[in-house]
Amino acid sequence: MRVADWLKTQGKHMFADRRAKLMGQPLRDHYLVKPETCGRVTEHTSLPDAVPGWRLFGGAWDVQTNRQGKGIVVADSDDHIVGWGLVGYPTKLDPVKLPEGFRSMNKRYAGWKAYMQSLAGKDAPYRAYLVRHTLGKVDAVCPLASDLP
Numbered sequence: 001m002r003v004a005d006w007l008k009t010q011g012k013h014m015f016a017d018r019r020a021k022l023m024g025q026p027l028r029d030h031y032l033v034k035p036e037t038c039g040r041v042t043e044h045t046s047l048p049d050a051v052p053g054w055r056l057f058g059g060a061w062d063v064q065t066n067r068q069g070k071g072i073v074v075a076d077s078d079d080h081i082v083g084w085g086l087v088g089y090p091t092k093l094d095p096v097k098l099p100e101g102f103r104s105m106n107k108r109y110a111g112w113k114a115y116m117q118s119l120a121g122k123d124a125p126y127r128a129y130l131v132r133h134t135l136g137k138v139d140a141v142c143p144l145a146s147d148l149p
Contacts, residue, residue, distance in 0.1 A: 019084050023117075027075045031131070032140040038063060038130045039110070040093065041146035052118030056083070059091030060112055060130040060144055061105040068109045069130040073141060074116040077125040085114025085128070 022030055039060025047053040062069045072085030091111030114128060129141035 022081050024080055024082075027073065027079045027081055027129070027141070030081075030138075031073065031129070032134075032138050033129070034132070034140050034142045036063075036142055037145045038069070038132070038142040039112075039144045041128050041144050042092065047115070053083075054116050054118065056085065056114040056116065056128060058112055058128065058144055058146075059093035059105075059110045060087065061110045062130065062132045062142075065133045067133065068106075069112075069132050070139065071131045072112050072114040072128055072144075073131055074114055074126055074128045076119055077127075079127075082119065082126065083114050083116025083128075085112050087112045087130070089113060 027033065039058060041056055041058040043057040044054050047055060056072075056074065060069055060072070061067075068087045071087060072083075073081060074083030074085065076082045088109050089111035090108055093105070093110065112130075116126060119126060128144040128146070130144060132140045132142060134140045
């Protein structure tokens with residue numbers, strides 16, 4: 001069973017809307033990728049054995065608008081979309097240890113969690129992005145750093 005199908009059965013709405021149709025498509029076909037980092041991945045855990053995938057956790061903040069982002073998108077090493085996430089959860093990230101713009105981060109809402117389909121294993125490279133609030137027709141994303149192996 002694909003992780004997106006399993007998550008739909010679990011009521012994870014991020015895989016039941018239009019975003020599900022973007023799975024496997026190139027990230028840059030749908031988002032403008034900005035270079036500045038806007039948060040980090042702090043943890044990843046595997047989903048149940050019957051579902052090849054991962055659950056990711058972290059914290060992120062849209063410094064440009066000084067609020068939480070619109071969501072999380074996850075891409076594989078070829079920049080194809082392999083997962084989605086939601087924002088608005090508490091985070092353990094300490095804004096004081098982050099760059100200057102993050103000092104205003106509201107820790108109560110800067111946390112996020114995402115789900116992604118399994119790649120070539122836990123160590124397969126992936127990149128998570130925060131979907132930012134933009135005024136244009138194309139949403140911008142900024143990468144999330146990761147210290148995970």
